[in-house]
Amino acid sequence: MGEVLIAAVLTIITAATPLVYASIGEMISEKAGVLNLGVEGMMLMGAVCGFAAVNATDSSAIGIIVGMLAGSGLSLIFAVLVLGFQATQVATGLALTIFGIGISSLIGQDLVGIAYDGLPKLPIPGLSAIPVAGKLLFNHDILVYGSFVLILVVSWFLRSTRSGLILRAVGDSHDAAHAIGYHVIRIRYMAILFGGAMSGLAGAYLSLSYSPLWIENMSAGRGWIALALVVFATWRPWRVFTGAYLFGGITILQLHAQALGIGVPAQVMSMLPYVATIIVLVLISQDHNKIKLNAPACIGKPFHPTS
Amino acid sequence: MIVSLVKRPEQSQSMVYVSPLIALVFTLIAGIIMFMIMGVDPSEALYAFFVEPLTSSYGWAELGVKATPLILIGVALSIGFRAGVWNIGAEGQLTLGAICGGGIALWLYDVDSFFVLPLMIIFGVLGGMFWAAIPAFLKTRFNANEILTSLMLTYVATLLLSLLVHGPWRDPDGFNFPESRIFSDSATLPVIWSGTSLHLGWVFALAAVAGIWVLMSRTIIGFQIKVVGQAPDAGRHAGFSVNKMVWFVLLLGGGMAGLAGLFEVSGPIGQLLPSISPGYGFTAIIVAFVGRLHPIGVLFAGLLIALSYLGGESAQITMNMPLAVTGVFQGMLLFFLLACDVLIGYRIQWGSSAAASATGSGAVSNEVPNG
Structure with a gap:
């Protein structure tokens, strides 16, 4: 039983990690007032480019970096359109996803069917030998550790740093932030690029660790689930983290249902994360004020500096 | 020399119709570049994509x-x-x-x-x-x-x-294929x-x-x-x-x-x-x-x-090109369109941004649903 439980928790962690990256990235971008619906596209781009880089160089480090760059490269298109050309954020984000799906399968057409061992596990000396906890917490690959660090850094950044405060100011009132003298556009560029990089990392985790290969459309809606998680978390980092792990927990049902002898068709189990997303959104959105109070006030609104 | 955007006093009606055409031109140019990167002859590819499908009544x-x-x-x-x-x-x-x-x-x-x-x-x-x-x-x-x-x-x-x-x-009677009856x-x-x-x-x-x-x-x-x-x-x-x-x-x-x-x-x-x-x-x-x-x-x-779907299929058959090219074309078209749509509300001014902002006014506010 202990073994089964450990395996279950490990599955939750691997399922949650890409969601943590993608939704934290999106949260930062939304905190700056930019709603980027292109997460799914950026994830796929990160996944395919990361995988291609590992395939070409045999270096997982390069793969991770390339995945990250690919995600932010795609988000740069979004940033230029939305910030430079004043394009509607919703439409542009959708375009980014459609484009990302297309270009990733184009890039990845020769990568289908190639196998990769997956990111190496990095057991932390000493700690990983602790029974149970060692296996659960101290024997992961770099990206899982990275997601723990990310959540700590981001929540510290938003809560306790001046830059975090400026970021939130830009998202809550771009006119006021501009009047005080902050570079709204420049800050938004950085937030979008960061969001893209994190989505790229989420994708790289999928193709390098979660299931180390490339399949067209392999993110399977995780980008959208990440978007929902940000709303669910009411734009707070630790709630994003919790939400991602709750979703990890649902994924596990999907994977282990057969092992547990639940006689439900695979498709029904696969519906769970999507249905859960809807339910969670309903629960959280029900309270109008909760969303209103927590959402960045300028989200989705274009900014055109006038003075 | 800086390019800056100056808000038009009112939206340009002609640009509403011109913008998709400009976007189409840019999409074709980007497509040519994409084909060149893929190592495909652009003229041949564009022909396969946008002309060949329309040469038959079947098409x-x-x-x-x-x-x-x-x-x-x-x-x-x-x-x-x-x-x-x-x-x-x-x-x-x-x-x-x-x-x-x-x-x-x-x-x-x-x-x-x-x-x-x-x-x-x-x-x-x-x-x-x-x-x-x-x-x-x-x-x-x-x-x-x-x-x-x-x-x-x-x-x-x-x-x-x-x-x-x-x-x-x-x-x-379908040999267990996941298909319904015809x-x-x-x-x-x-x-x-x-x-x-x-x-x-x-x-x-x-x-x-x-x-x-x-x-x-x-x-x-x-x-x-x-x-x-x-x-x-x-x-x-x-x-x-x-x-x-x-x-x-x-x-x-x-x-x-x-x-x-x-x-x-x-x-x-x-x-x-x-x-x-x-x-x-x-x-x-x-x-x-x-x-x-x-x-x-x-x-x-x-x-x-x-036509882009049809062209994708024709290019796949005649030039062995991946179907995903269609999606890339469609995505690019929307990107360029969204970019060109800036011309509806703004005009481009060549010059310093200071001069531009003197004539510019207020930010556009496009409400977007959220939450």
Whole structure:
């Protein structure tokens, strides 16, 4: 039983990690007032480019970096359109996803069917030998550790740093932030690029660790689930983290249902994360004020500096 | 020398129509660059993509076949986008239409009657409407973001279809392939151009364009939609119910997507398969924007995007090019269009930004739904 439980928790962690990256990235971008619906596209781009880089160089480090760059490269298109050309954020984000799906399968057409061992596990000396906890917490690959660090850094950044405060100011009132003298556009560029990089990392985790290969459309809606998680978390980092792990927990049902002898068709189990997303959104959105109070006030609104 | 944007005193009407053309030119240029990167002769590739499909009557008929779902969905989505309702789950509504309408075809497999097809059409529409009613209910009752709910339901719908064709609806004589029986003749859409595959759905698509045009330009509902989309507060003060609007545009979009799905399975496909659409429901979003959210525009945009699907297939056959190129073209077209649309509200000024800002004024405020 202990073994089964450990395996279950490990599955939750691997399922949650890409969601943590993608939704934290999106949260930062939304905190700056930019709603980027292109997460799914950026994830796929990160996944395919990361995988291609590992395939070409045999270096997982390069793969991770390339995945990250690919995600932010795609988000740069979004940033230029939305910030430079004043394009509607919703439409542009959708375009980014459609484009990302297309270009990733184009890039990845020769990568289908190639196998990769997956990111190496990095057991932390000493700690990983602790029974149970060692296996659960101290024997992961770099990206899982990275997601723990990310959540700590981001929540510290938003809560306790001046830059975090400026970021939130830009998202809550771009006119006021501009009047005080902050570079709204420049800050938004950085937030979008960061969001893209994190989505790229989420994708790289999928193709390098979660299931180390490339399949067209392999993110399977995780980008959208990440978007929902940000709303669910009411734009707070630790709630994003919790939400991602709750979703990890649902994924596990999907994977282990057969092992547990639940006689439900695979498709029904696969519906769970999507249905859960809807339910969670309903629960959280029900309270109008909760969303209103927590959402960045300028989200989705274009900014055109006038003075 | 800096380029800067200066807000126009009022929106440029000519740019509304010129912008898609500029975007198309840029898309072609970007396409040429893409082909060169891929190591393909650009002229040959562009010919295979955009000219070759139209050199035969077969090609023209196929153009209509592929444009049918795009126009049906695009024209309905454009109404929603005008009202500020972002139904992006049309793909799921299309799938539900195919499931419900196709279910009727399988249920009445042995019935040879004129009424089978109309019944299928009704159930196709109802299926799509039902699937769109869920986000409408969740939006109006619980304030849940329709973008995310309608999209999540798309995944659920696809899995539902997969469940059905792998299980109860599998063809008993189909060697265990995940496919339903091939629909009987009375459940198959009649072809309106003999010798080709152009089916009755095309007539419905044209009728939808006309119908929506009348709705938007001649009825009070159309007027309300435009007002609520452009100035929600004004709409509220005028006593228009925003919730009713949400229900209306979502049910309309769902119904049309369901119809499109039913046409796919009872027309070109002729049975239920695990995958019945190459993403028409998503591409229709591009169609709606390229068509300027106007019914006539959507008609042309639908044909243009249909050509990109057709071109993708032709380039795959003649040049062994991956089908994904189609998606890249469609995405690029929307990118360039969104970029060019800046010219509607702004004009480009060459010069220092200081000079520009002296004449510029206020930021545009495009309300976007969230949360």
